[in-house]
């Protein structure tokens with residue numbers, strides 16, 4: 001068994017597994033039994049890689065940022081997932097899962113979405129593949145992210161507003177699982193991050209691992225070495241981070257720093273810093289760290305970034321941080337917003353607020369002048385313009 005990867009039972013240390021209702025056992029078992037075979041099948045890989053190249057626009061560039069490099073006194077590279085079709089890394093996973101669903105004979109796709117990025121990626125691939133698509137979204141998020149809802153409708157998806165709980169991502173996920181329970185035969189549930197029952201965390205990590213596969217090749221071409229000294233990424237559920245670190249995990253000299261959303265501070269009630277504040281529990285089919293009260297009620301997370309306010313964390317990240325392979329920093333709203341403004345004004349790149357958490361983490365690391373650092377720029381900030389403009393209007 002590989003030291004940092006999933007074991008045969010679907011666990012990373014004590015985290016992971018598949019805690020699901022009886023009715024989904026067959027579905028999840030089918031997926032467990034076939035995902036590796038399908039992902040490793042040459043005809044699957046040929047179709048997937050061709051679409052990644054010509055449809056998504058990969059490889060995404062590895063860009064040496066002169067201004068960030070100057071600011072931090074070393075070489076800082078940005079892995080430009082923001083340049084992918086639909087504006088983030090999420091399409092790598094959505095594309096792979098819809099292709100896999102077709103090979104498993106599924107005829108209908110469902111997904112959950114928070115900010116809407118995963119919903120758009122899934123609706124996009126379903127349009128391409130001619131698959132009917134239903135996206136569950138909390139009513140609060142539907143209101144906050146109306147442009148993204150309009151895009152999904154334009155793409156032909158059915159968007160269902162969820163009115164239970166706080167009407168955000170956690171509730172949308174519950175509703176998507178309920179739909180899956182009533183249509184286990186024909187439906188594939190495309191989960192948008194490295195969360196959920198086994199095999200989702202491992203499957204999503206593998207589909208996102210293209211990020212670090214390319215980064216190694218690009219660094220070799222540009223710098224004559226495949227290994228950076230540091231890789232840095234933000235973590236919500238953990239998929240862009242999983243993709244950015246996947247092919248570096250076994251190179252233990254590569255240091256990994258991850259940024260979770262501190263919100264107004266990990267020591268306040270307004271936070272989404274799950275690794276700092278979470279305790280062991282079960283959420284959405286997997287045993288992991290989650291923010292909960294002493295009697296097991298899920299605590300509503302808060303972050304200025306809709307893509308990071310999830311009360312759980314992928315089991316892979318709970319484990320890697322527990323064993324010390326990754327260092328997880330809690331980055332507050334203000335730090336992320338200021339890092340976004342710096343990149344925007346100095347490099348002409350408007351990052352997603354999620355990605356800005358990774359940029360803000362740089363100031364907590366002491367670099368040597370010879371260090372090479374790769375930051376995953378997971379998405380672009382078009383969706384966040386209102387939040388940015390309102391924030392800086394009030395600040396200045």
Ligand SMILES: *Cc1c(COP(=O)(O)O)cnc(C)c1O
Pocket residue numbers: 088089090117118192193194234235236237238239240241307308352354355378379380
């Ligand atoms: C969804 C999203 C994230 C957070 O999800 P992960 O699964 O943790 O990657 C980060 N960045 C962007 C741009 C996103 O859209």
